[in-house]
Amino acid sequence: MNWPAAQNEAIKHLAMKQFSIFIKKEFTHVLRDRKTLLILFGMPVVQILIFGFALTNEVKNARIAILDQANDPASHQLITKIAASKYFETEQAVMNRRQMEDAFKRGSIRLAVIFPANFNNELLHQHNAGIQVIADASDPNNATTLTSYVTAIIQDYLAALNKTGQTPYRISPEIRMLYNPQLKGASNFVPGVMALVLMLVCVMMTAVSIVKEKETGTMEILLVSSFKPLLVIASKAVPYLMLSLVNVASILLLSVFVLDLPVNGNVFLLFAESTLFIITCLTLGIFISVKTSSQQVAMLISLMGMLLPTILFSGFMFPIENMPVALQLISNIIPAKWYYIIVKAIMIKGSGFNAIWKETLILSGITVFLLIVSLKSFKIRLS
Amino acid sequence: MNEPVIKTNKLTKRFGGFIAADEITFTVDQGEIFGFLGANGAGKTTAMRMLCGLSIPSSGQATIAGFDVYKQTEQIKKNIGYMSQKFSLYEDLTILENIRFFGGIYGLSDRQLKTKSEELIDKLGLQNEAKKLVASLPLGWKQKLSFSVAILHEPKIVFLDEPTGGVDPVTRRQFWDLIYNAADNGVTIFVTTHYMDEAEYCNRISIMVDGKIKALDSPANLKASFGVGSMDEVFYELARGAKRSD
Numbered sequence A: 001m002n003w004p005a006a007q008n009e010a011i012k013h014l015a016m017k018q019f020s021i022f023i024k025k026e027f028t029h030v031l032r033d034r035k036t037l038l039i040l041f042g043m044p045v046v047q048i049l050i051f052g053f054a055l056t057n058e059v060k061n062a063r064i065a066i067l068d069q070a071n072d073p074a075s076h077q078l079i080t081k082i083a084a085s086k087y088f089e090t091e092q093a094v095m096n097r098r099q100m101e102d103a104f105k106r107g108s109i110r111l112a113v114i115f116p117a118n119f120n121n122e123l124l125h126q127h128n129a130g131i132q133v134i135a136d137a138s139d140p141n142n143a144t145t146l147t148s149y150v151t152a153i154i155q156d157y158l159a160a161l162n163k164t165g166q167t168p169y170r171i172s173p174e175i176r177m178l179y180n181p182q183l184k185g186a187s188n189f190v191p192g193v194m195a196l197v198l199m200l201v202c203v204m205m206t207a208v209s210i211v212k213e214k215e216t217g218t219m220e221i222l223l224v225s226s227f228k229p230l231l232v233i234a235s236k237a238v239p240y241l242m243l244s245l246v247n248v249a250s251i252l253l254l255s256v257f258v259l260d261l262p263v264n265g266n267v268f269l270l271f272a273e274s275t276l277f278i279i280t281c282l283t284l285g286i287f288i289s290v291k292t293s294s295q296q297v298a299m300l301i302s303l304m305g306m307l308l309p310t311i312l313f314s315g316f317m318f319p320i321e322n323m324p325v326a327l328q329l330i331s332n333i334i335p336a337k338w339y340y341i342i343v344k345a346i347m348i349k350g351s352g353f354n355a356i357w358k359e360t361l362i363l364s365g366i367t368v369f370l371l372i373v374s375l376k377s378f379k380i381r382l383s
Numbered sequence B: 001m002n003e004p005v006i007k008t009n010k011l012t013k014r015f016g017g018f019i020a021a022d023e024i025t026f027t028v029d030q031g032e033i034f035g036f037l038g039a040n041g042a043g044k045t046t047a048m049r050m051l052c053g054l055s056i057p058s059s060g061q062a063t064i065a066g067f068d069v070y071k072q073t074e075q076i077k078k079n080i081g082y083m084s085q086k087f088s089l090y091e092d093l094t095i096l097e098n099i100r101f102f103g104g105i106y107g108l109s110d111r112q113l114k115t116k117s118e119e120l121i122d123k124l125g126l127q128n129e130a131k132k133l134v135a136s137l138p139l140g141w142k143q144k145l146s147f148s149v150a151i152l153h154e155p156k157i158v159f160l161d162e163p164t165g166g167v168d169p170v171t172r173r174q175f176w177d178l179i180y181n182a183a184d185n186g187v188t189i190f191v192t193t194h195y196m197d198e199a200e201y202c203n204r205i206s207i208m209v210d211g212k213i214k215a216l217d218s219p220a221n222l223k224a225s226f227g228v229g230s231m232d233e234v235f236y237e238l239a240r241g242a243k244r245s246d
Helices: A003-032 A034-050 A073-084 A097-106 A119-125 A140-162 A186-216 A218-224 A229-257 A267-291 A295-313 A325-331 A335-349 A353-382 B044-051 B073-079 B095-105 B110-124 B139-150 B169-184 B196-201 B219-226 B231-239
Strands: A062-068 A088-092 A111-115 A128-136 A170-178 B006-015 B018-028 B033-038 B059-064 B080-083 B157-161 B188-192 B204-209 B212-217
Touching: A003 A034, A003 A186, A003 A229, A003 B095, A034 A186, A034 A229, A062 A073, A062 A097, A062 A140, A073 A088, A073 A111, A073 A119, A073 A140, A097 A111, A097 A128, A097 A335, A111 A140, A119 A128, A128 A140, A140 A170, A186 A218, A186 A229, A186 A267, A186 A295, A186 A335, A218 A229, A218 B080, A229 A267, A229 A353, A267 A295, A267 A335, A267 A353, A295 A325, A295 A335, A335 A353, B006 B044, B018 B044, B018 B204, B018 B212, B033 B044, B033 B169, B033 B196, B044 B059, B044 B157, B044 B188, B073 B080, B080 B139, B095 B110, B095 B139, B110 B139, B139 B157, B139 B169, B169 B188, B169 B196, B196 B231, B204 B231, B212 B219, B212 B231, B219 B231
Parallel strands: A062 A088, A062 A111, A128 A170, B033 B188, B033 B204, B080 B157, B157 B188
Antiparallel strands: A111 A128, B006 B018, B006 B059, B204 B212
């Protein structure tokens, strides 16, 4: 008989049993506490309803693309005018339609202006030319603001042109709102609320529930028992991961059935990315719990240190493009920013993984970093 | 003669330049009630954490239930129970849920858990409260329950860190009845306390001053050798020379 192998088996079996007992206990804690339950499941609903307000904001230096099929004097003059505007940063002057669509999906441009082939002729001889303006309306406020800037520039150009002639020249812009033709505000704040709610639930609740065990002394009992310290942490994380996925599902159901905002991309991809973000938040919560020793401090750090930057820097309320460069750089270390971009891409633009792999990679990097740092400090505390 | 269940030899813990426990050497026999006394900051908790496998010693040797504190912390953890000075059960779980949870964590089987929890509830006379939240129990009961949970898995040694803080004398007396009962069943009790009347209940006590053990004997012998009438005076004689306190 292979005795050590049998013993290893028994130890593994015991660890699994302890793990499941612990997870059951965590669920009992959560489900028994009405206040926690209310925060957990009431908050997403309330926030979805509260954030229905549209937020107006001026946009500067928006990246745009210009597709010049005319390539004639009139189109050149107008392009120069657009490029000179402080509102726009011309990303690429010449591209084809295909490239333009890709750029929209990637989110590298917010707006595109398309000149038809015989722009100059139509304008000079027929006194009426068409022009197409396409905007990424997944952020509806942004899109309306940008299109109105473009039409203003066109009107300006016409006014100069009409000074000389007798018959007035006209350019009729055909405006298209991509992804969100009805300019529903919801498309903007649903991904934001998802990031916020997950951040709150995962970071604060994990941190508080671990610190609570330290505060009441039960953590010591657990550490003295044969239960592995790492399992303590894992058992704390698993219930919140599951509850958070329930939250993601409920927000999506609200958005589809109450706000009429469908999920255009792959739902499984959306859940996979959400799981990644939840794990990021859980590690943040664990990190806070390792570094603090009272529930109040843990709660305060979670609220001030995590929630505020999430609101400020995720791009959900305040456009990051308008911030000073220093703040734009800071926004890069906020996990919610990347998650917000990912959710917007999947939900509204219907993008696939190839459009968001970069954001996914950054988010994974942040998670691994946090995980290593918190496990390291957890070990130090035990020695 | 049995091997001692706790054996330390020059056990030391340093935190940087600060020596929290300085060459502690003592033995504790099976079934003994061993009092571990000392003023605040004398190094009691540090020493106890090393013995429980929560803290790695800087130097010296120690074995707990025959297992080495450096290499065999996992085996040590299986053979000890621990009750901290903070009351440490889950207030938002019922008495039964607490017993089942800790029993499960200590590795009891489902059948053992069932009989053990029934036994325990009978012994403490908590039949009517078993399904109530622990938060609703008076402190004295919580502490008795906490102790009973700490010995649920029949450990060889149980470590009690100031178990009776803030409890009235009658409840304290009842608590010590539980301790005697456990010791009679062969469980070794390692207890820290600030109450000198409790020190009198111990078989032997050690008194730590500034990280060192300054006295170690039965209460009667200690009183005789210091020529005083009470443990209070013995403690005062030793502790007033301390440089460390908080």
